[in-house]
Amino acid sequence: MTTLYIDADACPVTADAxxxxxxxxxxxxxxxxxxxxxxxxxxxxDPRDVAHARRGFWVDVLAVSVGADSADFAITERLEPGDIVVTQDIGLAAMVLGRGAAAIGVRGRVFDRATIDMELFIRYEEKKVRRAGGRTKGPAAFASEDRARFRHNLEGLLE
Known part of the structure; x- marks a missing residue:
């Protein structure tokens, strides 16, 4: 059965998911x-474990230690092929895809194995620019269209 993981660090669509x-x-x-x-x-x-699941739904909270990527690694080690992860982190999305699971961004973009390497490269290059004192363009403000796209695409992944 598919499990939905939410990388909840600064996630604006947790309630939607x-x-x-x-x-x-x-x-x-x-x-x-x-x-x-x-x-x-x-x-x-909300049921809190599989023994009390309602039509297959239950929810668990996984609080991890403070530290860069702690939640990412906690999610990755629990993933099974076919699971879905909600994240805005391209690095986590790459690990998820490598484990045979699916990743969807908070704006509804479904990450793709064919393009993830290029996205990681772009992230790396932008980070180099910022470290050298340069500026890069940030994301647009989160909009209701982003939320609607997320819900629609998550529904599609769950079909």
Missing amino acids: LAVARRRGVPVVIAGNSTQNLERHVRRD
Whole structure:
């Protein structure tokens, strides 16, 4: 069965992902830094383990230690082929694709094995520019169209 993992560090679509998972009967693991209140995303009546699942849906919270990429590694080590990860991190998306799982960005972009290497290269080059004191263009403001695209594309991945 597919499990939906949410890289909850600064994720603007956690509630949307949970809503889709509840409707589709998909288990969810919300992973994030232990300094966050990850429980705020979970409804009081949400089942918390497979033994109490409702139509296949249950939600678990995975609080990881503070540190760069802690949530990424915690997610990656639990992944099974066919799982889906919600993330804005291209590095995590690359690891996810390498494990035979799917990755979707918070703006609804489904990451692709054919283009992930180029995306990693672009990220690397932009980081070099910033380290040298240069500036790179940041993302546009998160919009309602992004949220709608995310929900639509997540539904598509779960079909």
